[in-house]
Amino acid sequence: MRLWRRPTRVVGPPVPPPEGKPDAYPSAVVAELERDEKVLATAREDEHGHWLVLTTWRLLERTPGGEAVLDLPWLSVDTGAWDPDAWALSVIFVDEGSRRWVLQRRTGPGQVPQVFRDRTTASVVLMRQVDLGPRRTARVTIRKDLRTRELHEQVFLGRGARREDRDLMSAVLIARQELRGQVGMDPVDGVA
Known part of the structure; x- marks a missing residue:
């Protein structure tokens, strides 16, 4: 006999079950996948009813009829976050x-949150933070195109950082040279 029972705790209104299943996408949504490209996760977003399709190589957003709204390789995704309270996936792209x-x-x-994290992380080969103090930060990243396996360098200046800051840009150049050397990319001369 149990003497103590943990009370059921519900925060906020109850959440109704979804109308459909994430893997019940129309075939038009994935009609233009490349050879050997696989669908890893799908979900239908609430606002417009578009399908979010996460594949081995790309992040896609398609209308139910299959029209492309978004089609980007994983190396074009800078950061993202899943907010379980709002049921929202937020993404920041390399082009800002x-x-x-x-x-x-x-x-x-x-499976969208898990696959999103996995694919974004899989494209990062090396990363180096450059921190010279407030408003003087940058991040240098070597990313891999998951389809072609080509390596790409990305440089992101932190909030408030300026390209005119010679000390910061010198530190970024050193970080670029070190990372490129570690992965066998051609050396870089000059400024970031």
Whole structure:
């Protein structure tokens, strides 16, 4: 006989089950996949009903009819975060654009948060932070195109950092040279 029972605790209103299943996507959504490219996770976003398709090589957003809304290789994804309270996946792209998809009502998130993290992390080969103090930071990253295996260098200046800061750009150049040397990329001369 149990003498103590943990009370059931519900925070906020109950969440209704999703209308559909994440893996029940229409064939038009994945019609243009490349040879050997595999679908790893899918979910339908709530606002427009577009399908978010995460493949071995790319992040795709497609209409139910298969029209491309977003088609980017994983190395174009800078950062992202899954917010379980808002059921939202937020993404910041290398070109400084961003997107936010709510994945609750139509299909739920399925495996999207886990696969998103895995694929984004898989494209990072090496990364080096450069920190010279407040408003003087940068990040140098060597990323891999998961389809071709080509290596690409990316340099991101931190918030408030300026390219005119000679000390910062010298430290970035040193970090670039070190990382490129470690992965066998051609050396770089000059400024970042």
